[in-house]
Amino acid sequence: MSDPGRGAPRPAPPASRRTGALAAGLCVVLALLGAAAFAVLRPGAAPSGAPGEDAVGALLERRAAAVARGDRAAFLDTVTPALRAPEGRVFDNLRRMPLDAWRERFAGFGDVAPSGEASVRVTVRHRLRGFDRAETGRERTLRLTWHDGGWRVSGSGAGDDPEIWDGGPLRVVTGAASLVIGDAPEVAEISRRLDAAEPVVTSVTGRGWARTSVALAPARPAVARALAGSSSPDLTRIAALATVAPGVDGGRGADRVVVSPGTFTRLTATGRDVVLTHELTHVALDAARDTRTPMWLIEGLADHVGYKRANLGVREAAAELRADVRAGRVPSALPDAAAFSASSDRLTQAYQESWLACRMIARDHGEKILLHLYRTAGRTSESAALRSTLGLSLSRFTAQWRTELRRELG
Numbered sequence: 001m002s003d004p005g006r007g008a009p010r011p012a013p014p015a016s017r018r019t020g021a022l023a024a025g026l027c028v029v030l031a032l033l034g035a036a037a038f039a040v041l042r043p044g045a046a047p048s049g050a051p052g053e054d055a056v057g058a059l060l061e062r063r064a065a066a067v068a069r070g071d072r073a074a075f076l077d078t079v080t081p082a083l084r085a086p087e088g089r090v091f092d093n094l095r096r097m098p099l100d101a102w103r104e105r106f107a108g109f110g111d112v113a114p115s116g117e118a119s120v121r122v123t124v125r126h127r128l129r130g131f132d133r134a135e136t137g138r139e140r141t142l143r144l145t146w147h148d149g150g151w152r153v154s155g156s157g158a159g160d161d162p163e164i165w166d167g168g169p170l171r172v173v174t175g176a177a178s179l180v181i182g183d184a185p186e187v188a189e190i191s192r193r194l195d196a197a198e199p200v201v202t203s204v205t206g207r208g209w210a211r212t213s214v215a216l217a218p219a220r221p222a223v224a225r226a227l228a229g230s231s232s233p234d235l236t237r238i239a240a241l242a243t244v245a246p247g248v249d250g251g252r253g254a255d256r257v258v259v260s261p262g263t264f265t266r267l268t269a270t271g272r273d274v275v276l277t278h279e280l281t282h283v284a285l286d287a288a289r290d291t292r293t294p295m296w297l298i299e300g301l302a303d304h305v306g307y308k309r310a311n312l313g314v315r316e317a318a319a320e321l322r323a324d325v326r327a328g329r330v331p332s333a334l335p336d337a338a339a340f341s342a343s344s345d346r347l348t349q350a351y352q353e354s355w356l357a358c359r360m361i362a363r364d365h366g367e368k369i370l371l372h373l374y375r376t377a378g379r380t381s382e383s384a385a386l387r388s389t390l391g392l393s394l395s396r397f398t399a400q401w402r403t404e405l406r407r408e409l410g
């Protein structure tokens, strides 16, 4: 659910899938260091084989407790010497975040590890105080090495997705209606823009949502891709997107706006407001969990709200679609889901077509009816929703929209 130029993918439950070249490189080095340390420092009581589940659980408990009470030394005592610098940065980032809970839960033993190491799958769970209604969690792999009389964390999984706390020093800004976390320079600016967007969004969607948002603004595109989830498209075309951080134990997870570094900063001030207001509309309407509402309504309504404060003419904001219309290529149907896929060559036009459809409905019928259509189309068919809310068949509505495109852009 993002925005073109912007462009938005239909978000799917994020999953671990990325192969981290950096992490892989790190693991190779750590494995070598671990082996060396094992040979030199191995105490009298060496372990026999892999650690038991109890030993792993105790180690993970010590890590969570150290984070909770801010005991950096205790946290670093759970890792091998080679890992103290990177894990120290992780600890510092975790302590900057308003965490109600951060813990790693044992999820199973991983693949066979190199000699002297164990591989453990854990679910890293956390909840952001004052913002998240439920815990979120992602699976990661920890490598454990017997070192200095105990099992210690000696590395992470090569294919694990990075988290926001794996980046540089985090800035955390809590605004009136937003929490923004990241190592990108725009953290405070994003918070300010999200705060200003909230009343605009609420004026259209009504007050039946949390009216707060959490945005993640990583400095590295690789982190943004991981946070965006498995369906993450080419983020060089997307400035921000709304997604759901996966829940645990069947929970609903938590809404996140992920800001794409580089792409976002190329936008003008107006463009940044449009994009963030657009994404906040998705959050307010729970679009990232919506599998029924037609995409043209999801994206068109978000753009309608996004453009409300922007002093931009239609011909300027829909320049690509205008070129098509003026060349005689007036679309024959509202854009379908495929038109919004990252590989669609008419992605930009799909957004513009949707925006103009929703803009027309808001102008001719009012925003309340537009919202009513949106909600109805999430429960019934598109044509039934159009008929019951606008009194129009799908073909009649499509004809009106095509006339609108010619009039506004021709």
Ligand SMILES: [Zn+2]
Binding pocket: 001, 002, 003, 007, 008, 278, 279, 282, 298, 299, 302
């Ligand atoms: Zn969107």
